Each structure stands twice: as C-alpha cells, then as structure tokens.
Amino acid sequence: MPKYLFRVKLTVDGLKGLLNEGGTARREVVERMIEGLGGRLESMYWAFGDEDLYVTVELPGNTSAAALGLVTSAAGGVRTSTVVLLSPEEIDEAVRQKVEYRAPGA
Template sequence: MPYYLVQAVYTPEAWGAMVRKPQNRADIVRPVIESMGGKLEAAFLAFGEHDAVLIIQMPDNVSAAALSMAVSAGRGVKSIKTTPLMTKAEAVKAMRKAGGLKYSAPA
C-alpha cells in the first residue's frame, strides 16, 4: 500500500479549541483513515511551517485525495499538503528504470 506524508496547518480556532480541551487528534483521524482501508503509521506535532505531520498508508491516490478533501472541508486546518512517498526499494526500481531510458536534454 502506498505511503503518504501529510502536513497540515491548524486554524487559530482549532488551536483555541485544542488549548481549551487538549486532545490527541491522531485518535480522531485514525478511524477515518482506517475506514478508507488506510493505516496511520505515525503522527507528530511539529514546530515551524506545519503544525501536524502524519505518515499514512492509503490504498491509492484517490483515497489519499479524499482524506485531504474531507479534512479541508472540516475547516479545522488552514492548509493541508499530501505528498506521495516511495520506499527505498521503489526508489531503486525507479533509478534502474531511469537508467535504461534514452532521454536527451535540450541542446
């Protein structure tokens, strides 16, 4: 099953709600991911550009996009970014495949 990096930025309203009533949002999102056939591998609170960082597995790009849309529609995040990830084994396969291609740069 493909892996995805999900990075989200909470709204000020979401932060306010979490400060008033602290909660582990991974416990909220895990069943949503699992209901789509996915798996939450890891969840982190981050400092910097993004507030929440998840590593998830989803059955396909359509499912990953649907999760992103559902979270965005909930209005608890200002932005969400979903990045497909490759395992090291997949990356090596891609490198081998690239090595056999005949591509020439513009001259």
C-alpha cells in the same frame, strides 16, 4: 500499501479545537478516519515551525489520499499538503527504468 506524509497547518479554528480537545483526542479522530479509508496511521507528530502536524499513513492509493486531504481541508480547521513517500526498493525500481529525456535547449 502506498505511504503518504500529510503536512498539516491548523487554522485559528483548528487551534481552538486542539486547545479544547487535546492532541490524543485528535489522534483518535485521525486514526478512525484513516481506518475508514482502509488505511493505517503510522505516525502523528505535533511540531514547531511552518507546519503544526506531520502525519504518516498507509492508504490504498492516491484517490484515498486525495479524499483525506480534500475532506480535512474543506472542514476548515486545517490546510494540508500531501507528499507521496517511496521506499528504497521503489526508488531502486525507478532507477532501473529507462527514460528518454532531453533538457530544454540541449
């Protein structure tokens, strides 16, 4: 199954919810949501810096990842960005593909 990294920034409302519920309660919510899409929560880490939370998941495909990002962002507690993660084997497969390309102005 494809893997995705969700970078999450909490809004003021999201921070209030976190302070009220705590991190483990939020993990349970996230895990149920991902399992409902046919996926699996791989990791979930709170962080300092530009993002508040990093979530790594396995999902059936891009449409499931898009649905997850859309629904969570539309709820108003978070803003998300999604990164598609590739395994070393997937990169090997990409390297073996022949791609014709010419740089602009070349």
